[in-house]
Amino acid sequence: MFLLELAKANRKSFYLLLWMGTLPLLVSSVITYYALSYEENIRLFGAMEWFAFFLLSCFSMGLALTPTTFIAIVTGYFLGIQAVIPMLIAYLIASFIGYNLTHFIDKGTFINSLRAVPSVSDFIQKLNTRQFGLIVLSRISPVLPFAIMNVVLPVIGIRLRSFLLAGFLGMLPRTLLFIWVGSQAKTLKTLLEKGERNSFLEVSFVLLLIISIMGFYVYLKNIISKKLEKGTKKEN
Template sequence: MNKIKQFLKQNASSFSVGGGLSILPIITSSSIVSLAYTYESEILAFPFSYWVMFFIITSITMACALTPTTFIALLTGYFLGWEGLFGVIPSYVIASVICYHLVKWIDQGKFASSLEKYPIATAIINTVHKSPIKIVAFTKVSPILPFALSNLMLAWAKTPLKEFVIGSFIGMLPRTIVSVWVGKSIVEIQDLSNVNSNTIVQLIIGGLIIISIVGLTRVFSKNIQRELEASKQKDHS
């Protein structure tokens, strides 16, 4: 119990950030739909420069978990169609990098250091370092794992930045395409709140979740077993 208390105390700031990054997007979802519905005609008349500004701003707001990534993609699909992919995909990647650096700046490596005494936790972090692109991609492909929370966990694990960016692009691409397609297919903007009731969407989301779980399980199970065996051999020697 004392170890748990000490662990929580050491990482209080990191856990606070994690909680905020998970809750804020949920709170703002309904507000975004309401604003988009109220100003739909004005948004439809946006010139190109306004959309460039929109994607720059959303890169920052998504990184800080002020706007949900899925809703940004849905809105993009609704207002811009497939052309919106050229804005929302770079926006996602930039948001990931901003969030990654923000978490690292706040955490200062304390979380990873606090896990060094736990063999399984150390094995998990080492696995991330050995297969970073696979880990990031399988983490990002799941629609149920909050965007900012996945960035938080990967930054805690000290994932190399280059591999983090590549993995983020690969992992976010399928769910982004699906979200833009769904947004493009919506007739009335208020239907954005009911997209999860669509059977096809539910099947696609379920498929992406399965890919994420199976992929992460396979990568982690193999590497963690190797890490633990290597750790035991070191202890015996």
């Protein structure tokens, strides 16, 4: 019942979440088609063309039109290690755009709905006391989409400064990994259409997943333990 009421009270936020969960897959399919069709032309891009590409990527990632992993792989394929710095800058700008877009649409209604339920409000408050770790773990996880977390983290009250700094640190290993994967690909067609098996990628993916799962486990365990300890003290 609570979830139904929450969804009704925050329709815009849920629509935004749906958008950011599905649209990147559709748009990346279109970009894949054009990237394969004009690969030779893209290889002739100069500094201005790549500047325009990364500038557009800031908005496409921030507005959830393209997955960050997809952009990292493609730029890694064409630029190699040179893609690292502009890609990280693009991530920061995209995070800023996504954060402010969520606040513009949500306007604090979601967090206010959660605060209406004491138990949930208390849990959210505990999460926000350790924002930095939560954001790093959210960003480092290879199974939590960048766009989805651009909605989830702001609506639970994460501060912008923590969101950007911790998010940058969390995205760093993923960025380096997928740029490297792109740089090692033999052909763009194999990389984008069929995928390219890579033992290093598979091991790294599993490693990042384990790190994020164990991190979330320890993080949430500490919060729950403190809550139980606080409850016991009140009873005594």
